[in-house]
Amino acid sequence: MKEGKDLNLTDLAKHIQLINQLSNSDINVTHVTTDSREVVPGTLFVAIKGYTVDGHDYAATAVERGAVAIVSERPLDVPVPNLVVRDSSRAVGLLASAFYGYPSEQMRMFGITGTNGKTTTTTILRDVLAELGHSTGLIGTVEVRINDRVVPSKNTTPQSSELQQLLAQMKAEGVTDVMMEVSSHGLELGRVIGTDFDIVGFTNLTHDHLDFHGTFDNYARAKGLLFAQLGQIASRGKVAVLNADDPYSKLYETMTGARVMTYGIDAPADVLATNIVQTLSDTSFHLHYQGESLPVTVQFIGRFNVYNILLATGCLLAAGYSLAKIIEALEAIHPAKGRMQRLDVPGYNVYADYAHTPDGIEQCLKSLVGVPKEDIIFLIGTGGNRDVTKRPTMGQMASKYAGTVVITTDDPRFEAYDSITSGIASGMTHDNFVEIGDREEAVRYAASLAKPTNIVVLAGKGHEKYQIIGNEKIPLDEEKIVRATILKMEES
Structure with missing residues (x-):
């Protein structure tokens, strides 16, 4: 499905570093994809080597289906322009972002990473912003939501071309704020390259996904990429919201050039919860921020959900909302599907x-x-x-x-x-x-x-x-x- 604006291959190629010299590039591109099954006439096909399937093996099929150019990590014998790059996973994010007109730069982007709590935190953010009257988008494990329309999700973090197409759809449908779960797999595989986040948050880091990352240090480093990629332009006002009670927040603070806000229960933090009272139906506590202390009762159970609410609150405070407004919306929302x-x-x-x-x-x-x-x-x-x-x-x-x-x-x-x-x-x-x-x-x-x-x-x-x-x-x-x-x- 074509969503972007037709672009000349020469113009698109300027966004990536080529190993070879591009010839015969006066060609219009009408679609960008990594899936040969989605190729239509006018498509730029990006061949990615995955764990079970190598896209390079489908280049000829893509050409048969109408691909007008192929991006690959090695020269291919194809009758269309072949753009050779060092890393096609990185290249597709940059290409798709440019093709769809940099949609993430035209909406406020919240990114949440960590082992546990990503779905709950992004859902809280989405529900609070909707309660405050905003047009929202959600990209995560449970669902992809564009305003009130739910789209089944394939991965926690979609493939780059799919992600940029999705963001372009959101922008076209009037979305102003996007909440996105950002997985360690997605970060390691470069799926969010080309996506410009404004406020990013960290839940926690515990044992998971070592089959993919090999070691816990590799897993921690992969999560840190979200903070390292947040950008260094001070005038953009970007913020990283970190868990003061998790030791890995110290590492992520060193990895980002953005303003850092902290939240927690045990350690001193910018956004703090005290006097926590839990029941099997709700949780009450006091929220503290910059001298303010306000009570809140939410329909979420468990101490872990207090952390999720604190992170969402930190992100919303960083976005400029008052503590009182945030609490009013928090008390009106419900837990995410399948989370207790x-x-x-x-x-x-x-x-x-x-x-x-x-x-x-x-x-x-x-x-x-x-x-x-x-x-x-x-x-x-x-x-x-x-x-x-x-x-x-x-x-x-x-x-x-x-x-x-x-x-x-x-x-x-x-x-x-x-x-x-x-x-x-x-x-x-x-x-x-x-x-x-x-x-x-x-x-x-x-x-x-x-x-x-x-x-x-x-x-x-x-x-x-x-x-x-x-x-x-x-x-x-x-x-x-x-x-x-x-x-x-x-x-x-």
Whole structure:
């Protein structure tokens, strides 16, 4: 689908560093993509070498479908201009941004990175700004939203050409503020190159994605790229909002040239929460900023959500809103889908959460304040063919806070069920657990343990209504399974 303005190939090529000399460049480009299936006549096709597919192998197919030029990391034998670059992942961001007229520069861009809390924080920002009357866009794990229209998302951080096209659509539909989750994968792969952020925030850094990054230091460095790329032009007024209670904020402060605002609970910070009172339905605390101290009660549970609210508040303060206005909007909004979301099962306490890291599990379970450990049934799974080193610690955290644990899979992909569940089970510190590799069966079993007096938490999938088995997405609606199981149980 063509969204951008037709540009001459010569003009587009000025935005990237070529290894070769471009000839026969008086050609109009009508589309930019990295997916050969999306090529239409007039397309500039950028060949990217991925982990499973190499776009260079599809260059000839792209030409057959109408590509007028190919960007690649090595010379290709194609009958159209071939622009050779060192890194095509970087090049596509710059090309797509120019092609679509630099849409990110024409809207206020909020970027949120960190291990846990990205979805909740971006959703809070979106909901508050909508409450304040703004036209908003959201790009994240749960959904892509343009004003009131929801578009299913493929990746937490879309591929560069897809991202710039999406931003151009948002701009065309009147969006003024965009909230974006920025993953470590997206940063490492250069997917946000060409995107101009105004205010960026950091949630926290805990164990995750080491299958991709190799080491925790590499993972931390990848997150830091968002702050390093924030820009050095002082007159632009850019701001990095950092978690004073997370030690990695010190590193990110050294990596950015932007103004730094901090938030926290334990350490001194610009935006501070005190007198936190938690229940199973809401959380109250005092918000402090520049001498002001105001009470707030939100419909979010858990200390981890206080951090998410503090980060969102810091971003909004950096954008120029008053503390009183922010609090008024915060008290009117609801939690994001699948983030300690209470399921619609009348008479029972069943929650869905996206927790799939050791820290995420700990924070999720610690939010159940006042609930005896023996009254918590916790279902946890993890993805197959992914970071195996976190699995024992996930089991350790689950057994620390939950009296009964149901160990299952998340998206098993091509890994055997028992390989996944045994990894989690190896970290368990009590014996009151069961391993059920088939997640649907495991959800049904966990639901069968539900009573009006206890709490069941289904962790790992959150908002997702599917499971990836092999390379297929298999429908899986856990809320429906829970309701059907409990109804059958009551009837018997």
